[in-house]
Amino acid sequence: MEKITKALNIFMITKNYVNKWVALSADHKRVIASGKTLAEVLRKTASEKRVMVFRVLPQNTYAPSTS
Secondary structure (H helix, E strand, O other), X not given: OOOOOOOOOHHHXXXXXXXXXXXXXXXXXXXXXXXXXXXXXXXXXXXXXXXXXXXXXXXXXXXXXXX
16 A cells, blocks of 8 residues: 655745745754855754755745746
8 A cells, every 4th residue: 555645834844934044854844944044054054964955935926947
């Protein structure tokens, strides 16, 4: 039987970090660092093995496509 996994709602995890850079844990379930700059977040997470780092955009912002 297939294992069904629940999709993560990244918005709910990052809603308090709009216009900031955040680093999520390896399981993508919690914010482990945040800051105004990418350099700040990378410095805070230097000892972490696996993180996902990105900038949190406002909910109704257009994100351009590369295609």
